Amino acid sequence: MTILFELIARYHQPAHIARVVALVSLFIGTPFVAEAHAQPGCPPFIRISYGDLITERDGSLTLRLFIRTPHASSVLPDGGTNLKLNAFYETECLSSEGPRHYYRTSVKCNNGVPYVDINSGVSSRIELTVSGTCGNRQYRAQTVFCLFGISGMETANSMSPLGHLEVEKPFIHLIPDPSHRWMQTGETYRFAYKKGGNGSRVADVFENERHLETLDVDPAGRFIYKPPHDRNLDRAGRSAHKEVVLLIKEQAFTGTAVTVRNHDGAGYIRESTGKDEYASTFTLLLHRSYYGHRKLLPGIALFLLTATVTALAVIQKRRAFPW
Amino acid sequence: MVTVSNLRLITQHLMFVVLTYGGRAGIQLGHALPCLSCPVVTGYGGHCYLVTLQSYVWGLQMAAADMLTAKGLQALYQLAIFVLLAALLGKLWCGWICPFGTFQDWVSHLRKKLGIREGQFSWRTRDLFKPVKYILLAYLLVIPLLVAHTGLHDDFRLPFCKICPAKPIMPLFVGKTRCLELDFTNTITMVFSILSVGIAAGMLVGMFFKERFFCTVCPMAPLIHFVKRISPIRFEKTVDGCLGCGNCHRMCPVDIRDVHEQQEKKDVLTEDCMLCMTCAESCPQDRVLSLKYFKWRLFSSSGSYVARHTNKGDAGSAGND
Numbered sequence: 001m002t003i004l005f006e007l008i009a010r011y012h013q014p015a016h017i018a019r020v021v022a023l024v025s026l027f028i029g030t031p032f033v034a035e036a037h038a039q040p041g042c043p044p045f046i047r048i049s050y051g052d053l054i055t056e057r058d059g060s061l062t063l064r065l066f067i068r069t070p071h072a073s074s075v076l077p078d079g080g081t082n083l084k085l086n087a088f089y090e091t092e093c094l095s096s097e098g099p100r101h102y103y104r105t106s107v108k109c110n111n112g113v114p115y116v117d118i119n120s121g122v123s124s125r126i127e128l129t130v131s132g133t134c135g136n137r138q139y140r141a142q143t144v145f146c147l148f149g150i151s152g153m154e155t156a157n158s159m160s161p162l163g164h165l166e167v168e169k170p171f172i173h174l175i176p177d178p179s180h181r182w183m184q185t186g187e188t189y190r191f192a193y194k195k196g197g198n199g200s201r202v203a204d205v206f207e208n209e210r211h212l213e214t215l216d217v218d219p220a221g222r223f224i225y226k227p228p229h230d231r232n233l234d235r236a237g238r239s240a241h242k243e244v245v246l247l248i249k250e251q252a253f254t255g256t257a258v259t260v261r262n263h264d265g266a267g268y269i270r271e272s273t274g275k276d277e278y279a280s281t282f283t284l285l286l287h288r289s290y291y292g293h294r295k296l297l298p299g300i301a302l303f304l305l306t307a308t309v310t311a312l313a314v315i316q317k318r319r320a321f322p323w
Numbered sequence: 324m325v326t327v328s329n330l331r332l333i334t335q336h337l338m339f340v341v342l343t344y345g346g347r348a349g350i351q352l353g354h355a356l357p358c359l360s361c362p363v364v365t366g367y368g369g370h371c372y373l374v375t376l377q378s379y380v381w382g383l384q385m386a387a388a389d390m391l392t393a394k395g396l397q398a399l400y401q402l403a404i405f406v407l408l409a410a411l412l413g414k415l416w417c418g419w420i421c422p423f424g425t426f427q428d429w430v431s432h433l434r435k436k437l438g439i440r441e442g443q444f445s446w447r448t449r450d451l452f453k454p455v456k457y458i459l460l461a462y463l464l465v466i467p468l469l470v471a472h473t474g475l476h477d478d479f480r481l482p483f484c485k486i487c488p489a490k491p492i493m494p495l496f497v498g499k500t501r502c503l504e505l506d507f508t509n510t511i512t513m514v515f516s517i518l519s520v521g522i523a524a525g526m527l528v529g530m531f532f533k534e535r536f537f538c539t540v541c542p543m544a545p546l547i548h549f550v551k552r553i554s555p556i557r558f559e560k561t562v563d564g565c566l567g568c569g570n571c572h573r574m575c576p577v578d579i580r581d582v583h584e585q586q587e588k589k590d591v592l593t594e595d596c597m598l599c600m601t602c603a604e605s606c607p608q609d610r611v612l613s614l615k616y617f618k619w620r621l622f623s624s625s626g627s628y629v630a631r632h633t634n635k636g637d638a639g640s641a642g643n644d
Contacts, residue, residue, distance in 0.1 A: 055392055057393065293508040294506050298505045310529070314528060
């Protein structure tokens with residue numbers, strides 16, 4: 001403002017003042033203009049957050065998964081209804097070689113927080129995808145988990161499985177591995193990012209709103225994440241867990257062709273371009289490393305030492321004549 | 324000629340192969356076996372009920388709310404299977420089937436081959452050992468309940484498995500050394516892994532110098548003994564015919580003196596007995612010691628059996644040296 005008054009004092013002609021005011025308003029107004037382009041009310045991304053696991057009376061398990069914005073406490077505007085959220089999941093039976101089944105599931109809302117309930121009565125690996133749209137911003141949120149139900153029914157909802165369902169691009173695909181049944185820190189997770197636009201070069205890793213690191217994504221969309229060990233998880237116990245979110249954002253230019261008629265009736269095609277934004281997240285539910293802190297050599301040394309000491313003690317202490 | 328000792332030896336080795344490697348051939352005898360068959364062994368053919376009993380899947384660590392669900396029914400089902408198996412074969416599980424028992428017999432056999440004398444405990448030491456199995460049983464029953472209901476740290480789960488000597492030793496038969504590792508994840512895991520490896524080493528030495536050393540403290544023995552009343556297996560002594568020679572006591576690999584000293588009761592099956600039948604094989608009196616299944620007599624002591632096998636030098640092979 002001081003600068004503004006100085007300028008007014010120096011150039012007190014109305015033309016000059018008008019120029020200065022226009023310049024200042026341009027600088028001040030730019031962020032608001034930018035905000036208006038990013039569509040107010042649209043969160044930068046959505047992510048899946050794990051809720052409670054409930055054992056049903058029939059032995060099946062129901063896992064509640066919440067759909068949240070970057071901030072854990074925040075709720076989605078209108079409970080996510082303006083995002084047009086869709087959820088479906090893919091199940092793969094772990095105990096037998098069987099076909100994968102695809103189910104669509106409804107997104108419910110509780111106190112402004114949208115959620116989905118996934119049920120399984122058998123041991124299965126489940127890949128959940130939630131998609132949504134807000135203006136020109138498209139969201140994908142995914143996660144993979146295992147449920148070990150014992151009712152024998154694949155799903156308690158008696159939903160008929162869909163045929164093969166092609167996931168709309170872009171999405172983050174976790175390349176399956178047997179170790180994913182119990183995801184741990186210190187393991188290597190390989191991902192393939194199926195691009196929607198020009199392709200992003202980086203993936204950001206978040207834990208509780210805290211940015212942890214940035215991963216490089218190769219031109220083919222592949223990237224690797226190896227979560228480091230976490231002292232808090234190590235201390236907390238075997239079933240303690242934390243959520244880590246991988247985020248890939250990219251922009252894609254989309255062309256729309258519009259036929260325009262001249263006043264003489266002749267037509268020509270005018271191309272206009274729009275800019276779509278994609279925000280894809282993948283939530284990893286990580287437990288502490290089961291084998292990462294184990295050491296064989298000290299174990300063998302302790303075993304041999306104890307055996308030697310015990311044997312010497314027995315030989316030393318035992319009576320010469322038993323009776 | 325097939326003797327009881329030979330028959331037992333064949334059964335033991337067959338069951339060792341089935342329970343240790345059977346899973347690789349598709350054999351699965353379930354999760355409620357009354358013997359120490361460790362599930363950590365990759366490709367096991369059925370595992371110990373103690374694991375099931377402690378676990379949160381079908382055991383005591385299950386939350387109270389889950390008891391009324393299908394999970395609770397599964398837990399009862401596993402318990403029923405255990406009671407049925409323990410009742411059907413009783414202590415034959417210990418002497419004839421348990422793979423860890425077979426391993427202990429191998430270690431004892433090695434000692435005999437090396438010509439090292441077996442260690443002997445005083446009666447006072449033996450009496451000191453007696454309550455250990457009950458203490459271990461209480462430990463494995465109480466700790467999972469505390470984990471489930473009082474918020475005891477999760478790393479106390481499967482408390483007996485954490486110190487069971489079978490866990491570091493038995494996986495070595497499938498080339499798995501992972502259970503000999505020390506776990507430095509946190510203080511609890513480190514203490515338990517040190518205890519596990521230390522106890523396994525101490526027990527290995529113990530079972531080298533003393534036949535079936537671990538069986539004297541095994542918490543499975545009292546569990547099997549609880550179902551003795553409904554078991555058709557009977558080990559009986561005809562008190563009138565006993566001359567009191569003491570062969571049964573001298574030959575017993577686990578130093579049971581009750582068979583020798585019992586002068587009133589017919590039933591001489593004690594909780595430490597593993598029904599190896601060494602005592603019956605060495606008893607020179609006809610039908611003084613008998614193993615019965617319901618009313619059928621499976622094996623009885625006889626003078627002719629002792630005479631036949633003593634001449635061949637068989638009868639004393641399983642006992643002392």
